[in-house]
Amino acid sequence: MALETFPKEQTLEMRKRLIGQSCRLFFSHDPVKIVRARGQYLYDENGLQYLDCISNVQHVGHCHPSITQAASAQMELLNANTRFLHDNIVQYADRLAATLPNKLSVFYFVNSGSEANDLALRLAHQYTGHDDVVVLDHAYHGHLTSLIDISPYKFRKLGAQKDWVHVAPLPDPYRGMFREDHPDLAQAYADIIQSLICDVHKKGRKISAFFAESLPSVGGQIILPPGYSSKVAEYVRAAGGVFVADEVQTGFGRVGTHFWAFQLQGEDFCPDILTMGKPMGNGHPLACVVTTTEIANAFTANGVEYFNTFGGNPVSCAIGLAVLDVIEREDLRGNALRVGGHLKELLKQLQAKHTIIGDVRGVGLFLGLELVKDREDRSPATEEADQVVKRMKEERIVLSTDGPWENVIKFKPPMCFSMEDAERVAEKIDQILQDLKRTHHKVESRH
């Protein structure tokens, strides 16, 4: 198979002409053409290798042969819809159920995290009979109409907040309204949800769901204070609502210690609805909603069928099963714990050297490096973060930024990321920050 059909300039010209420009390229000033990938490595049209630190979708590694094999074996046999009985969908649901608390036992398979989150909203609405949703500030839950409505990251830009949507402050221990020095962060941030619910009730409205990522990603790779979710769940359930955990970015062992990020919140916490997506099919469009029998029954009781044409087809489920197998066989959760831990430690060492590093945070292979202009006032070093990403690209390491000020460099690599990769990344960041400092000093001394 030819790796390239058109020269890069032509690809770029066709892309500009034929593809909606709302779909943006990485490094849009000088985009990269990737023609081949394996594991955590990408290769451009000239055979140059890039280390991929951000493709969380290619969870078990780009082009893993076990996934390709499972897909093509099932494609040769059958890819009908789920109106016919088939073993893959039930086997896959059974395998996923084994990773979850018993309470989460009814599955709906769909094609994207967005489809999953939309269905989660419908399930919550149908079960509770309520309309209102509480979300965290800066959250992004997907590209669909209903999800833009509940994504402050999007609706703020469009300038339209729906009256049924209520935004709670992001429980960010570094930059939030309560910080790491607060004696009880979980309680303090949960109290705000409680008072927000009171305000909603005063308006004569009722809470359908609290909807949040188990680790806010676009929000800036945030680790929620432990205990926060169970307190919030208590308040939300008392108001007749449900707790929806969006694990589209965070599930499948990425956090290292657990299979799901919500489990970081403690043994006593379990969401009522959980959505999963990106890493689930290693790039194949596959996502899912799991909920309780009570909520599923309420959804069935309205008598309106839910049919998803491609969702849960035998090929998607074969791929999903193969992903679970590889995670286990290659101990990728263990690898995330070890390599992520090592990378975090290396980044912490850099923090001791470079004052621009305000915070190093994260779990497993879900890490954030927050750059600040000043450690006291924590003003975001947005431009510098952008420079680091661009300079890292020259070193052929692919990174990007997140957070409301785009000053958090995120690490969400394929789970096969190695110790050597971690060391290479830390070393290059060290050099680049050193260079930035030098340039900065030069500029300063010229003034």
Added chain:
Amino acid sequence: MALETFPKEQTLEMRKRLIGQSCRLFFSHDPVKIVRARGQYLYDENGLQYLDCISNVQHVGHCHPSITQAASAQMELLNANTRFLHDNIVQYADRLAATLPNKLSVFYFVNSGSEANDLALRLAHQYTGHDDVVVLDHAYHGHLTSLIDISPYKFRKLGAQKDWVHVAPLPDPYRGMFREDHPDLAQAYADIIQSLICDVHKKGRKISAFFAESLPSVGGQIILPPGYSSKVAEYVRAAGGVFVADEVQTGFGRVGTHFWAFQLQGEDFCPDILTMGKPMGNGHPLACVVTTTEIANAFTANGVEYFNTFGGNPVSCAIGLAVLDVIEREDLRGNALRVGGHLKELLKQLQAKHTIIGDVRGVGLFLGLELVKDREDRSPATEEADQVVKRMKEERIVLSTDGPWENVIKFKPPMCFSMEDAERVAEKIDQILQDLKRTHHKVESRH
């Protein structure tokens, strides 16, 4: 690869326990387990063969080797997201553009017809600055929140019509408010849209889009009166709205004479936004929105990025390209014309024999057989249609019903359906209708 993991009873038990019951099975009284398929044939766990007359998704035939080959070759190479430049997405857009009028030239790739229709709504809204949508009665445009809002087939059951949604009568020449004897069906039905727009304006509201399938499917395999769409487009555009053609079920040559069903409406008609889905990836989750540069530019101008994680990835596009190749190489559009024409002719012959057949309609391999209790009053023979479908299943032919009264037997088989298949289907329907008549007479004479 083992064809079965669990015995059928266990599959069924697990399905009931683990999968949301809102996702219904075909033949729920006695569901079929399918383990293998090829072309237009399905095989159950005992190796019994079924003729598939309804899987329009498996457009070029179940498990076509060219599609499997294209998918696995690309899966071995790369499956990154569209933030990196890649040739497949631009080549695929270019190939699709060649099937469309020049005006439709900017593509957005997504994972399902529902995602496509949701994006179409957003594009229309952003471009026009208006909110209101006119839809056809009994329409179904997808399972997402925003699409249930514009699908009378769904929102009627949930008992909630949004104030920005306006339902126009289905231009059904057999059962609609104007029928085949009307001198100008297109004008009569379009006039209703015109007056509906006036009503909307009187309320101080404005039209964003007229949103309709090019051939209403769930509505009962309806063929719109030729000329209808260009008149409607004229009125809708005069009101500042756009025309969205939902071709999720009808595109890719199914109608035989043309590649797109909207082209049946005449040379002078072109929608402003067109959505495609089901057959596009032959079962792989792949769908698309195409629109004009003006509408795409308005969407870009809001400054809010549209990113679809899996949409347009190299594997999806490789599969899409392979589907286009097979349609051409095997002349499947020509086959749809020939075999569909023959099947329609055979069904017309049955209509001459069986008074229960009220109408035979359709184009290419998109056909409907409408059963009525009485040819005069056209009362729907819902129960009899259900009996025919069940009896056909015993003959190992898979069919189902559509239409508001579920009395329209639909034919939307894989496009490799053969003359022999058509003859077998017509012969069996003939026998079953004969039997039904006999049973009916027996019951009658007993009374």
